[in-house]
Amino acid sequence: MENIAERIRNKELRALARGISYVEDNHEQKQELLSTLFPHTGKAHIVGITGSPGAGKSSLVNGLVKVWRKQGKTVGIVAVDPTSPFSGGALLGDRVRMRDHEEDDGVFIRSMGTRGSLGGLSEACKDAIRLMDASGLDIVIVETVGVGQSELDIMKIADTIALVLYPSGGDVIQAFKAGIMEIADVFVINKADLPGVDQLKGEVEDLLHLTAEHKDWKPPILKTVSTEGKGMDDVVSRITAHKEQLLLSGGGTERRLSQLEEEVTRRLKEQFAEDIRDLVRSELENSQEPGDPYDTAARVYRQYREKSGVKEGNA
Ligand SMILES: Nc1nc2c(ncn2[C@@H]2O[C@H](COP(=O)(O)OP(=O)(O)O)[C@@H](O)[C@H]2O)c(=O)[nH]1
Numbered sequence: 001m002e003n004i005a006e007r008i009r010n011k012e013l014r015a016l017a018r019g020i021s022y023v024e025d026n027h028e029q030k031q032e033l034l035s036t037l038f039p040h041t042g043k044a045h046i047v048g049i050t051g052s053p054g055a056g057k058s059s060l061v062n063g064l065v066k067v068w069r070k071q072g073k074t075v076g077i078v079a080v081d082p083t084s085p086f087s088g089g090a091l092l093g094d095r096v097r098m099r100d101h102e103e104d105d106g107v108f109i110r111s112m113g114t115r116g117s118l119g120g121l122s123e124a125c126k127d128a129i130r131l132m133d134a135s136g137l138d139i140v141i142v143e144t145v146g147v148g149q150s151e152l153d154i155m156k157i158a159d160t161i162a163l164v165l166y167p168s169g170g171d172v173i174q175a176f177k178a179g180i181m182e183i184a185d186v187f188v189i190n191k192a193d194l195p196g197v198d199q200l201k202g203e204v205e206d207l208l209h210l211t212a213e214h215k216d217w218k219p220p221i222l223k224t225v226s227t228e229g230k231g232m233d234d235v236v237s238r239i240t241a242h243k244e245q246l247l248l249s250g251g252g253t254e255r256r257l258s259q260l261e262e263e264v265t266r267r268l269k270e271q272f273a274e275d276i277r278d279l280v281r282s283e284l285e286n287s288q289e290p291g292d293p294y295d296t297a298a299r300v301y302r303q304y305r306e307k308s309g310v311k312e313g314n315a
């Protein structure tokens with residue numbers, strides 16, 4: 001364990017790959033590895049790239065990585081594709097679109113699919129990001145399809161979130177409904193070589209007026225043609241500016257704090273649910289009628305508190 005943690009910190013990509021496999025497979029040493037490395041996280045700039053399938057996220061990532069590499073930054077990429085759990089087709093596609101970096105050992109690419117539940121995926125994904133962070137990569141990109149709650153959860157671990165849209169219609173409204181508009185820090189209108197770009201930009205601006213109460217940061221709307229590398233410098237510089245702004249305003253600390261708060265609370269909920277499972281069952285079995293849920297919950301809670309020695313009024 002010492003060994004693999006140390007090797008990850010030494011930027012050994014093979015150790016990093018193994019660590020991420022531990023995370024995915026729920027290896028018995030997973031928890032210890034994560035705990036050992038957690039103190040070394042928090043240095044990477046975590047960048048979330050989201051948008052609907054086919055928006056050009058992977059092509060954009062490929063282009064952005066080039067810019068970061070030119071700046072001498074090392075980059076880790078987690079490509080999440082919950083939509084294709086078994087085929088691996090889309091993941092292969094990601095590989096192809098990011099192949100410019102295949103030979104570069106300043107770039108680490110990892111695809112993650114759903115092996116278990118979607119919730120499990122977002123958990124594994126966050127852990128993978130942490131391992132990459134601990135390994136000293138400067139930038140950690142997470143690419144995910146912006147559709148459901150767990151993707152939204154994954155995105156929330158990012159310091160900076162870019163939403164990729166393209167002229168096609170429906171896209172914006174979908175993102176709006178999914179709650180992504182509110183959390184995006186940078187809007188990228190990709191496929192700017194296709195017609196309808198300015199109209200799309202207008203729609204985004206209109207919706208931004210509805211959602212934005214951004215005080216320190218006004219999300220820019222940028223145009224790109226990822227397949228031709230157009231607009232990449234601009235996107236990188238705005239993403240970087242956002243991180244600098246987070247550092248200045250202390251907003252980054254706030255983001256990470258609320259992220260941790262959510263995570264700890266969720267872990268406690270799981271543990272608590274585990275603890276009371278038997279109580280709930282026996283309480284329901286023992287009641288004559290099928291017990292009403294309000295009363296049963298109150299009774300179980302009381303029992304739990306008694307069992308764990310919490311005195312009345314001492315919540
Ligand atoms: N015309 C045009 N096509 C693009 C652009 N960016 C990506 N594409 C194409 O859109 C398709 C989906 O791209 P991909 O990067 O895999 O999208 P993802 O599913 O969001 O990761 C591919 O066929 C790309 O070649 C662009 O700027 N202009």
Ligand SMILES: [Mg+2]
Nearest residue numbers: 057058094143
């Ligand atoms: Mg992709």
